[in-house]
Amino acid sequence: MDNATRLQYLEAMGIDVWVSRYPPIAVQAPQAVEGESHYDESSAAVDFQNIPNVVNPAADCHPIATEHLPPPTRPAHAALASEQVWTDLRSEVAACRACKLCETRTQTVFGVGSHQASWMLIGEAPGQNEDLQGEPFVGKAGQLLTEMLRAIGLKREEVFIANVLKCRPPNNRDPQAEEVAACHDFLQRQIELIKPKIIVAVGRIAAQNLLNTQQPLAKLRGSRHQLDNIPLVVVHHPAYLLRALTEKAKAWDDLQFALSVHQSLEN
Ligand code: URA
Numbered sequence: 001m002d003n004a005t006r007l008q009y010l011e012a013m014g015i016d017v018w019v020s021r022y023p024p025i026a027v028q029a030p031q032a033v034e035g036e037s038h039y040d041e042s043s044a045a046v047d048f049q050n051i052p053n054v055v056n057p058a059a060d061c062h063p064i065a066t067e068h069l070p071p072p073t074r075p076a077h078a079a080l081a082s083e084q085v086w087t088d089l090r091s092e093v094a095a096c097r098a099c100k101l102c103e104t105r106t107q108t109v110f111g112v113g114s115h116q117a118s119w120m121l122i123g124e125a126p127g128q129n130e131d132l133q134g135e136p137f138v139g140k141a142g143q144l145l146t147e148m149l150r151a152i153g154l155k156r157e158e159v160f161i162a163n164v165l166k167c168r169p170p171n172n173r174d175p176q177a178e179e180v181a182a183c184h185d186f187l188q189r190q191i192e193l194i195k196p197k198i199i200v201a202v203g204r205i206a207a208q209n210l211l212n213t214q215q216p217l218a219k220l221r222g223s224r225h226q227l228d229n230i231p232l233v234v235v236h237h238p239a240y241l242l243r244a245l246t247e248k249a250k251a252w253d254d255l256q257f258a259l260s261v262h263q264s265l266e267n
Contacts (some may be wrong), residue, residue: 082193086115089189093166098182101167106131111162111190119154119262120196121145122187123237124205125165125175136161137202137238144238145202148251152259160194162187164209180209191228198262199230203237221254224261231265233258 093108109126112135121137129139137145146156165175165183191199201207204217210232211225220234235254241247 082115085193089186089193093186096166096182096186099167099179101165101169101179104170105167107134108166109134109136109163109168110166111160112136113156113160114158115160115194117158117160117194118197119159119200120191120194120198121149121159121161121200121202122206122210123161123163123202124209125163125172126168127172127239128168130163131168136163140242141237141239144242148235148238148255151252152255160190160196162190164206174205175209188228191230196230197265198258199227199232200258201232201234203235203240206237207234221250222257231261233261 090110093110096102096108105126109130123136126136127139127141129142130136136142145161149156149159164187165179166186167179167183169175169179199210201210201220204220207217207220208214210227211220213220217234217236221236223233225232225234233254235258236247236251238251241251
């Protein structure tokens with residue numbers, strides 16, 4: 001890492017950086033000796049600890065005029081801050097009592113997968129297995145969903161999977177409007193944090209709630225929709241496919257369409 005970048009990193013992490021007024025001390029690069037390992041560029045970096053008045057704010061030092069530097073990219077700091085936001089959001093969801101589903105749930109089902117995913121899959125609500133295990137799509141339908149993902153070259157852990165509702169509706173009944181409204185902010189914040197390139201609405205109920213429409217699945221499939229400026233496609237729910245195996249071809253079409261939309265997006 002060059003020194004300018006290093007300084008930006010330190011500054012981004014909130015560490016005051018001081019530099020000497022005097023010209024930099026020449027650091028002699030060790031001569032490469034035959035038979036010894038190659039000279040490693042990183043070991044040529046100035047040892048800031050051992051150069052007086054370079055790191056510590058002593059009299060001969062002045063702070064870097066940061067206004068002349070490009071804005072820091074804040075990689076390490078941003079990553080830590082973002083993980084904290086995820087932890088806080090997860091705790092908020094776990095403690096939620098905004099609707100009556102909190103009385104019957106075993107636990108909330110937050111969502112699972114990569115926080116950097118470019119694919120975000122959103123289903124309807126946890127079922128019995130998900131309620132027991134605390135993870136979305138882990139029952140038979142979930143296993144089929146994982147297979148469907150694999151069919152288009154995606155590992156389950158590469159995508160992020162969530163549901164419109166974070167709690168199981170009793171007897172797997174459809175989500176009610178007030179439950180969807182109570183949970184909306186959690187899903188919204190997950191989408192904002194992940195910033196996926198594409199959202200896949202899994203099944204009719206998820207699609208209708210996300211797109212705020214009553215249109216049937218047959219009308220919603222095969223089109224590129226938008227949610228918060230993110231392309232959204234609708235696929236058959238794997239639970240439906242388990243009941244109607246003859247529909248698997250349609251599911252394959254849905255996935256191929258999703259893949260083509262994803263491929264058409266700029267990086
Ligand atoms: N069906 C869904 O929509 N979500 C799950 O998590 C499981 C089954």
